[in-house]
Amino acid sequence: MTARTEPAVPEADAPVTARPPLPREFLLVAGLFLVYKLGRQLATGHTATAFRNAHRVWDWERALHLPGEGDVQSALLHGDVLVHLANTYYATVHFPATLALLVWLYLRRPAHYLWARRVLAAVTAAALVLPFTFPLAPPRMLAGTGLVDTARRYGPSVYGPPAHDHLSNQFAAMPSLHFGWALMVAVALIAATRSAWRWLWLLHPLITLLVIVGTANHYWLDALAATALLGAALAVVPPPRRAPVPVRRAAAPPAAQDAVLVGAGR
Numbered sequence: 001m002t003a004r005t006e007p008a009v010p011e012a013d014a015p016v017t018a019r020p021p022l023p024r025e026f027l028l029v030a031g032l033f034l035v036y037k038l039g040r041q042l043a044t045g046h047t048a049t050a051f052r053n054a055h056r057v058w059d060w061e062r063a064l065h066l067p068g069e070g071d072v073q074s075a076l077l078h079g080d081v082l083v084h085l086a087n088t089y090y091a092t093v094h095f096p097a098t099l100a101l102l103v104w105l106y107l108r109r110p111a112h113y114l115w116a117r118r119v120l121a122a123v124t125a126a127a128l129v130l131p132f133t134f135p136l137a138p139p140r141m142l143a144g145t146g147l148v149d150t151a152r153r154y155g156p157s158v159y160g161p162p163a164h165d166h167l168s169n170q171f172a173a174m175p176s177l178h179f180g181w182a183l184m185v186a187v188a189l190i191a192a193t194r195s196a197w198r199w200l201w202l203l204h205p206l207i208t209l210l211v212i213v214g215t216a217n218h219y220w221l222d223a224l225a226a227t228a229l230l231g232a233a234l235a236v237v238p239p240p241r242r243a244p245v246p247v248r249r250a251a252a253p254p255a256a257q258d259a260v261l262v263g264a265g266r
Helices: 020-043 045-064 069-076 079-092 094-108 110-127 150-155 179-192 198-214 218-238 253-264
Strands: none
Touching: 020 094, 020 110, 045 218, 069 079, 069 110, 069 198, 079 094, 079 198, 079 253, 094 110, 094 179, 110 179, 179 198, 179 218, 198 218
16 A cells, blocks of 8 residues: 655746737837837927036036946947947847837736836836926036037937937936836846846846946936836836745655554554
């Protein structure tokens, strides 16, 4: 007579969620990107205020003893190749990395996809309000800082002259959605995967931070504001719940099984 053991039950790695309809999600994600590109246009026309706020932010950073943006830019300007790579990263990684995250989550982690999409939508919506209340010129436009517009000087550049640039609002530097979205990419991938190497995804927001500051497109406080918005969104939007892990019954050791069987025979 042998003792029966419970079959092993695989651990639940992710919540089981039906994948949402693709056409609807395509329209929603496309709308998110469209709102990002066009929404800031509503906050144009505040040039004088944007420059006043830029001087305030610069003074606040000095009062807080934050590192100078110029220190990061000086490191990039040691060679044309490095600064060109930084400009290319700024111009080409932002949208594709976020889109790639959403596509991968949609295909492999539907519950995490819904969560990430809602968080990104909340952060983007909140970020579009700030330019109305706090328009801000980027540091590359601020005279007296010693910073240069690396994209215009070394290329590639995604911005034209502010007076003729009708595709973006260059006076909406705060918050930095470049950094906010990059940080969410890392957070979502860390939450949705189980690899011991998943923490390396934090390199993406770290590199993004150095790039946006070193190219003089954003202040440190722009990134801090984006982090605060992301933290608020993560606190409000409930994360996907993992299915409970079934309790496994450990088989009794052979000696214990024999003792039970002998006792039962008596």
